[in-house]
Amino acid sequence: MAPLEWRDSFSVGNAHLDEQHKGLIALINLIDDANLTGPVLDQLQDYVDEHFRDEERLMEEAGYAGLPAHREQHAAFREWLETSQQAQRRGEVAALLRDGMQAYLKNWLVNHILVSDKDYAPHLK
Ligand code: FEO
Numbered sequence: 001m002a003p004l005e006w007r008d009s010f011s012v013g014n015a016h017l018d019e020q021h022k023g024l025i026a027l028i029n030l031i032d033d034a035n036l037t038g039p040v041l042d043q044l045q046d047y048v049d050e051h052f053r054d055e056e057r058l059m060e061e062a063g064y065a066g067l068p069a070h071r072e073q074h075a076a077f078r079e080w081l082e083t084s085q086q087a088q089r090r091g092e093v094a095a096l097l098r099d100g101m102q103a104y105l106k107n108w109l110v111n112h113i114l115v116s117d118k119d120y121a122p123h124l125k
């Protein structure tokens with residue numbers, strides 16, 4: 001897979017959140033190596049714990065009306081992550097897990113970060 005690259009057009013107008021999103025892109029690029037699915041899943045857990053917390057707090061402080069629906073999308077990501085962690089623990093074929101993770105995370109970038117995250121951007125103070 002060609003490495004994903006950050007573009008300024010991805011920005012949500014908050015440097016801290018942008019850095020976290022850049023970190024996710026770096027993780028997606030690491031998954032090219034099927035041996036790294038385990039460590040990437042561990043780092044995705046940290047990403048979820050820190051980034052979703054920070055992002056939801058900023059949306060809450062901004063009184064963003066789309067927060068409940070956004071939280072639901074974050075919850076769906078958490079469920080996917082838990083399912084992927086279980087597959088990793090079961091020893092699922094690494095290449096299959098890698099392919100599934102790449103597909104899900106690229107879809108998340110396009111349909112969550114570039115749509116749902118961009119939607120709150122004008123509302124952040
Ligand atoms: Fe940046 Fe809503 O995740």
